[in-house]
Amino acid sequence: MISIVIVEDEILVAHFMSELLKKMGCNVVKIIHKFDNAIETISQIRPDILLLDINLGTKETKTAGITIAEALKDHNILTIFITAYSDERIVKDALMQNPENYIIKPFTEESIKISIQLALNKLQRRSEETVSFKLCQEYAFNAKSKYVMYGDDKIFLTSTELSALELLCDRSNKIITHEELQNSIWEFKSVSSSTVRELFSRLRKKIPCLKIQNHAGIGYELILRG
Structure with a gap:
């Protein structure tokens, strides 16, 4: 089963995404609401997919998601950014991390499903190529x-x-x-x-x-x- 970690400071949003992913047959192994220890936790879990909010709620963590993605760039995790930001500089910095997708809030259920399905397809191709x-x-x-x-x-x-x-x-x-x-x-x-x-x-x-x-x-x- 595909493992997913959600990093999202809004509890209701994180819960909504988690339930949706479970219906798709994915295993949400962890929901992280704060930047503290997020990198270490994700490194230990090594999920297949990371749903990652850029802004984790405070000025100090305004672009924490980008920091997390950059720290994990060698872990071969498929990252999907989820954010309310449309600031050109922040978007550019986020895209430099080569995410699988970039979803702007407010998002729809369908947009999450499509992004996850595209990531699942890539994981399937990877699996087939290795054997x-x-x-x-x-x-x-x-x-x-x-x-x-x-x-x-x-x-x-x-x-x-x-x-x-x-x-x-x-x-x-x-x-x-x-x-x-x-x-x-x-x-x-x-x-x-x-x-x-x-x-x-x-x-x-x-x-x-x-x-x-x-x-x-x-x-x-x-x-x-x-």
């Missing part, structure tokens, strides 16, 4: 969703072919012995060398540019470099 292996040319394997894509088309793999490809990707550029293949793919069942060759032959046909090197008498290697 996606570029096999060759336009072919890629998503280890999380367990499918091979050729451009926008899905390539069907049998369960045995999928197990083999997962193992090859996990151990890319390293030789996987025949014994390791049998133990991992066929669960310690003894299979003939022709069965193994046929498996990799099918993979090569479905993914023509796949570089699977046969090390005679030793095993196979998926080459992803170069």
Whole structure:
């Protein structure tokens, strides 16, 4: 579940946002009303998304949200500024923090939903990219969703072919012995060398540019470099 921290000095506004986000299936792990210890608290929680009010209620904290965002810039948190400010200088300073969005008060329920959904979409893309292996040319394997894509088309793999490809990707550029293949793919069942060759032959046909090197008498290697 996506984790969110809200930094907002207006209690009713913070509560409204929290309830809305919960309805969207998000986990509001913390609501912070003051600048004091906000940076330390957020650093410890490391939420996926930060809803951050710029002005936290006093002259001293007039642009506290910008200070918080700047302090957390290396934490890889998606930040959405929420503020009543339309001052050009403050807006410019806020935008320098590269927020995901900038919402002006008074905001609507719809504006919050749209901003959060855009952030959720980005998190989803990030998640997919971290588990996606570029096999060759336009072919890629998503280890999380367990499918091979050729451009926008899905390539069907049998369960045995999928197990083999997962193992090859996990151990890319390293030789996987025949014994390791049998133990991992066929669960310690003894299979003939022709069965193994046929498996990799099918993979090569479905993914023509796949570089699977046969090390005679030793095993196979998926080459992803170069």
